[in-house]
Amino acid sequence: MIRLVSLVVLCVLCSSAQVEVCEDDGLASLQVRATDPPPAEVRPKLRRRRFRRRSRKAYHHHGAVWTVTDSPVAASPASESATTATSTTSTTSTTSTTQDPSVSCSCSFNPVGFFLLCQEEDPTCNGISSNRMVSSMDVTSDNRTLVYADRRQSLIGFVDITDAYNPVSDGTLDVGITEAVAIKGNFALVGVRAGDGQLLVVNVSSKTVVRTIELGATPANIAISPDRRFAAIAPAYGAGYLVQANISDADPDAWTYQIVNFTVLDGIESDDYLDTDHVSIRNDNVAVVTLRWNNHLVLVNLTDATILASFSAGRANISNIDTVHDDLITLNSSLSNLSREPGGVVWLGEDSDFFATADGGSDLGGTRSFTIFDISGAVVFTSGNLLEHLSVRLGHYNDLDSDRYGTEPTFLSFGDFGDCKMLFISAKTPHLTFVFEVSDPTQPSFLQALPGTVTPDVSKAIPSRGLFVSSSAQGRTFYDLQVGLHIYHCSACGRQYPFLESRDSEEGLPIPWGSLAGLAGDTDGTLYAIESERFAQPRILVIDSHAHPALITDDIQVTYQNGSSPEDFDPEAIELIPGGFAVLSLEPQGYVLHLLDEDGVIQSSVEVQISRNGEYVSGVAYDSSLGLVITGSYGMVQICDLSPTCGLNYFNYTLDDPASQSSSTVYLRDVVALGNGIFLFLEKDDRGGFEAGNRRIYTAELGNESISNKALVMDFMPELIDLRIPVVRYFNSLAITGETGNLTLWGVNDNTASQFSAGETQLLRLREHFSL
Known part of the structure; x- marks a missing residue:
C-alpha cells in the first residue's frame, strides 16, 4: 500500500511540473530508453533464407552514449591542435x-x-x-x-x-x-x-x-x-x-x-x-x-x-x-x-x-x-x-x-x-x-x-x-x-x-538507407523493407526488430539473373513467400509482380491488371490457402493466379469516409495475411500534420465471392499524435512478426529520402502479443 501511494504521489508531482514524464499509452516500445542495458543478442533463425553479406560491426551502448567498435579511423582531437587553424x-x-x-x-x-x-x-x-x-x-x-x-x-x-x-x-x-x-x-x-x-x-x-x-x-x-x-x-x-x-x-x-x-x-x-x-x-x-x-x-x-x-x-x-x-x-x-x-x-x-x-x-x-x-x-x-x-x-x-x-x-x-x-x-x-x-x-x-x-x-x-x-x-x-x-x-x-538505424557494412561504413516503400515480417522477428524509386539501385533491407532501436543488419540488392539492376523500377510493396520475396513495382508498361529468390534475384515477373482507371497497386500479401493477394488504392482486392496475368478475380473493399478537416481521399494502402483467409488492411488518407484524419487498421475475411466481417483493430492516430511532432503523411506499410497467437504488429512510414518530409522514419511496434 505504501508503495502504491508513493507511486501516485510521484506521478502527480511529475504531471504538475511536466517534467520527467514518460507517457505510456500501451505503447511502451515507442520509448527507446538510452539508460536501459542493451537487450540480450537475439539472432534470427535464418531457416531457408541466407544473406549474401553479413555485417560484423555494430553500435555498442555505454550509458547514454553510443560508440562504435572496429572502425577504420575514428575522429579524434584534431591533428592541428598544436598548430594554427590555417594548417x-x-x-x-x-x-x-x-x-x-x-x-x-x-x-x-x-x-x-x-x-x-x-x-x-x-x-x-x-x-x-x-x-x-x-x-x-x-x-x-x-x-x-x-x-x-x-x-x-x-x-x-x-x-x-x-x-x-x-x-x-x-x-x-x-x-x-x-x-x-x-x-x-x-x-x-x-x-x-x-x-x-x-x-x-x-x-x-x-x-x-x-x-x-x-x-x-x-x-x-x-x-x-x-x-x-x-x-x-x-x-x-x-x-x-x-x-x-x-x-x-x-x-x-x-x-x-x-x-x-x-x-x-x-x-x-x-x-x-x-x-x-x-x-x-x-x-x-x-x-x-x-x-x-x-x-x-x-x-x-x-x-x-x-x-x-x-x-x-x-x-x-x-x-x-x-x-x-x-x-x-x-x-x-x-x-x-x-x-x-x-x-x-x-x-x-x-x-x-x-x-x-x-x-x-x-x-x-x-x-x-x-x-x-x-x-x-x-x-x-x-x-x-x-x-x-x-x-x-x-x-x-x-x-x-x-x-x-x-x-x-x-x-x-x-x-x-x-x-x-x-x-x-x-x-x-x-x-x-x-x-x-x-x-x-x-x-x-x-x-x-x-x-x-x-x-x-x-x-x-x-x-x-x-x-x-x-x-x-x-x-x-x-x-x-x-x-x-x-x-x-x-x-x-x-x-x-x-x-x-543501420549498422556498419563490411567496409566499416554505415549501411545507407531511406524511403521505405514496403514492409514484411517473419516469424523469427526479422523485418524486410524495400526502398522506393528514390534510389537508383533497388534494395531489400534486413532488419533485426529485437534490437533497440531496430537495426538494419544487411541489404540485398534486387537484380536480374544476369546480375544487372532493374531500371525504371518503382517498388510499392513487398511480401515474404516460400523461397524468397514478392515485390510489386510500377514500371513503364504498368504494374508488375516480381518473384525473387532469397538473394534478391528476380526469377519471374507477371503483369498486374488494374480494375479502375487511376487506381494504383498498394499492397501484396501471401496466404497459403489462397496464394498472393494484391490490393489497390481505391479498395480493389484481387487474388493473383500468376498465369498469365494477375488480377482475374476482383473483390471490393469498402473504405471509410475521410476524417480530415480538409478535403482528402482515403486509400487502401497495405494488406497483411493472418492466415485462413483473414487479412489486415491499412486505411489512410493523403494528408499529414493537422490535416491527417485516417490512420486505421481493420481485419476482414476474403471469401469466395466477397470481403466480409470487416472489424476495427486499431485507430493508431493517437499514437502518432503522442510522438509530439506533426503526423507524417506517408505512413504506408504494415507487417507482422512472431508466431500465431503471439504476433507483433508493425507499421512504418516512407520518409521520401528526406526530400519531401522532415526525414524521420517511424518504425512503430503498434501492437504486441497480437492475436485474433
Missing part, C-alpha cells in the same frame, strides 16, 4: 567521435510540443497556404515566450510556451522584412531590411516599436551579452564591420552604438567583400564573430569596441563521403583543401576558452562538419565526416545535396543541462539537430539526434526549464514540410528517437 587537416572519421564510455547524461531530449507558423492564422492551419520562414528566434527573460522573425511574412511572431506541450500564438507584429531578433528584458531588438538597414526596438508586452535606429546595413544576426549590457550586431551583404551597441540603460532612447571596422584585418580571404555572419558573447563581453565568406574568425572586446584577435578558420580534407547526386548514397568520395567557411558559432559556456563553429560553408566551400577552437585560434577538434555518417546511419541523408553542401550544418546552440554541457548542431538537409556532450572540448561525445524540424536552423537552449527549441529555415505548405518551432524536453525518460 590543412585530413578528417576521416567513419562513424563516431572518440568517446569516453563513462560519459553519461542525466537526461535525454524528446519532442514535447510544436508550433507551426500557419497556426498564427488558424489554430489547426485549416486552409492556410502562405509561405513562411524563420530567420531568427529568441526567448523572453522569463523563458515563457518565444519571439521569432518571419522573413517571408515581414513580421515577428510571439508564441506562449508556458505550457511547452501546448504552445499557442500570442500575436504578431508587422515590422518589414525581418532578418534577426534578440531579447533584452522587455525589449526585442529586431533587424529589418528597410532603408539601408534598421534596428527596431520593440516593447514585447505592448507589441509596439519604441525606437528605430539607422545602422547603414541590414542586421543578419544579433547577440545579447550575458550581463545584458551590450548587443553585438552582425550586418549582412558585405558591410565589413560589427556594430557594438551599449544597451545597459533601461531606456532604449539612451542606447548608443559604435562601429568596429573589420577592413583593417590582415590575412583575410576575399577582403573586398567582408561578410559578417554570426556572433556569440561570453561573460567577459568578448564576442566571437564568423565571416563565412572570408573563412575568418574575429574576437572583439565589446567593452571598448576593440578587436582582440583574428585568424583564419583554416582548411580541411574530408573522406568517405558522397559527392555525387545520382540517387545513390555511396560513401567513397573525398574532398581536399576545403575552406571551413564557418557560419554558426557559440562559446562552449559563458566562461569557456573554447568555441565551436558550424562549417556548412557557401558555394565556395564548407567541410560538412563542426570545429572546436580555443581562444588562440587553434583547432582542438574537428568532426570530419561524422555528421554525414550519422545522417546516413539514421536514414536521413539527402542525396539531392551530395554534390553541394552534404548535411549543411548551419547553426549552433549551447546549454548546461544537469551534469552535461550540450552542443546542438542544426543540419539543414537531413532535417536533424545533433546533440554532443562537450565537457572535454577535445573529445566531444555524440548523444543523440533530434528529428521533426524541417530544415532546422536557428535554435535556442533553455536549460532552466530543461527545454531546447529548434526552428525551420524554410519549408513548403504541402507534403510534410510545414515551417514551425519544435520544442524538446530533457528528462530521464530516455530517447524516443531513432526507431531504426
